[in-house]
Amino acid sequence: MPSSETGSPSPERCCGAGVGVHGLFALGSSSEVAFLTDRQRAVALETVVEAVAGRVPVLAGVIDMTTPRVLAHAETARAAGADALVATAPFYARTHPAEIARHFRAVRSRSGLPLYAYDLPVSVHSKLSVPLVRELAEDGTLAGLKDSSGDEGSLRRLIVELGGRHGRAEGTAPSFSILTGSELTVDAAVLAGADGVVPGLGNVDPAGYVRLYQAARDGDLDRSVEEQERLVKLFGMVDAGPEAEMGRNSSAIGAFKHALRLLGVFAHGTTAAPQIQLSDASVALVEQRLREAGLLPVR
Incomplete structure (x- = not known):
């Protein structure tokens, strides 16, 4: 389930919509969400929803520091036609796991849209623990997780906690989507049991990530490694x-x-x-x- 993380593309060439991605994540880190005014956020999301025209789901980032601010973004996203929301833990002030859980539950219950957690400790300064994610998955608060923590061990532990590579269909939260945000380890994550990838670099080469995802899902190790290594070299542009x-x-x-x-x-x-x-x-x-x-x- 590759999904491009996008900002405001031209309607004619909405990033990834024509190459087989399964969804778009608008207003994430790569779309400079933290740098945009509320109006700019709204325009970017409206542009993406219009360009997609219902071909794939649009997940809208509602990232902000506090629950009231996230709820305001959630209302804007719902009005724009987003299919689901993506939120980090609250930030600026240090938060306890109990406060993080209250935050996600409030956003889910009051927005009326499926909610995905965005684990981004480099920016939020709070790592979502495996027990907390499992709890919120099991009670239906979270529909999934985008793991951009860079902690591959924690990601693997979560996959195992929720049933492992082969057992998640009958596991404790079979409908919960585990998505990696790492451009560089998609082959390993999918082979381990992750459901997909939401890569910033997917804006640049969505077709490459579709090929990589499919090869990994097919169990074609040689093809997936070859594609992953090509994308690792392409990712070097970030420096x-x-x-x-x-x-x-x-x-x-x-x-x-x-x-x-x-x-x-x-x-x-x-x-x-x-x-x-x-x-x-x-x-x-x-x-x-x-x-x-x-x-x-x-x-």
């Missing part, structure tokens, strides 16, 4: 911006946006303030990665 000159988020998001511009999806590669823009030399490195990955013709 196009010099580390001494700009933040890693500025570099990565700038690389994705310029890649989409070079591929004819976006009109420009400008990132939201206060992120630093990629230089021409850095953009040239992004272009080189695209050519090496076969996404642009080799000169």
